[in-house]
């Protein structure tokens with residue numbers, strides 16, 4: 001076992017020699033980079049576990065901003081002697097963040113991340129501002145001052161989601177682990193772990209839940225189908241030229257809201273790829289935030305069109321099936337099948353919606369399409385690297401075909417099992433959308 005204190009203490013022991021002043025700052029930037037990238041890898045485990053859409057969206061936004069911090073820290077760090085090669089996270093930090101993910105109760109885990117680790121990160125950034133030279137190290141100072149403002153805003157934005165669980169003893173546990181490191185930058189004297197301290201991750205490490213949380217919303221297996229009395233997105237209606245464009249508009253907003261599926265299953269991939277290059281996690285974080293915005297398109301627009309969100313069931317099948325597959329298989333299905341395959345239908349839908357002269361709808365769909373094109377590009381860029389991480393040596397096309405087969409078989413086995421949370425007369429269905437949209 002690696003002693004956590006020795007790691008950080010060694011990292012921040014003052015350098016000697018001609019470039020010591022630069023090396024000292026570069027080592028701090030390196031620790032900040034590692035802390036931010038590990039936050040991205042581990043805080044993503046909260047997303048599928050919390051239920052409220054607005055909390056999921058906020059976490060996706062914070063994860064994306066943290067990935068941005070890490071990238072800027074790395075770029076600046078590489079300008080300085082002593083930042084070090086490679087991008088790996090030292091074991092002491094990895095263990096601290098893995099500990100934060102461990103609680104089975106999502107509200108307790110959230111309290112640990114936002115009540116202990118984020119404040120530790122904020123005080124580490126403030127420490128950096130105090131110890132660096134404002135003129136010599138102006139480039140870093142500018143970045144760090146911006147990150148301090150971001151961290152303060154993150155705390156304000158998260159405040160209303162905290163305090164739902166009695167997390168006091170858990171916060172003490174994590175704070176003890178932080179104190180043993182002497183803070184994230186070794187900025188205070190390390191306080192050794194007390195006798196009897198037990199890492200939660202050693203007895204009960206984090207694992208992805210078998211199904212994702214969408215409380216307080218009702219759930220179902222899938223929102224797509226052919227029966228307008230049963231599901232909201234009636235596949236043949238989407239492309240039937242006789243369908244009223246107002247009906248298509250509501251159906252596509254339900255479709256967008258359900259991109260929450262992508263939020264929940266994509267968020268699981270970070271934890272499963274601890275040795276991925278940072279740029280892979282950076283692009284996954286962007287992908288995740290994009291999907292959360294697409295879902296928000298539906299979440300915000302549906303009520304304006306008269307839809308009560310409590311009547312919209314959330315589909316769980318994709319998460320339930322994909323979480324049982326390997327991470328690179330999840331990512332292959334997402335980018336090479338669901339996203340790459342969605343363009344023709346979405347194009348037809350966009351053309352129909354343009355009949356409505358609804359500038360907002362046209363705008364949301366245009367940005368959605370642009371984002372999705374980027375996601376398929378990410379897939380081409382990163383799937384081969386992710387396959388390599390898992391020792392997959394087949395050509396990409398062969399692997400994707402085999403994965404599609406595996407998905408179909410698993411869908412037979414575990415798909416379609418989530419019962420409807422609402423009876424047909426209380427849930428949003430194609431028939432109900434038709435009445436709502438056309439006052440019939």
Ligand SMILES: [Fe+2]
Pocket residue numbers: 259290291294368372
């Ligand atoms: Fe999307």
Ligand SMILES: [Fe+2]
Pocket residue numbers: 262291339371372375
């Ligand atoms: Fe996407």
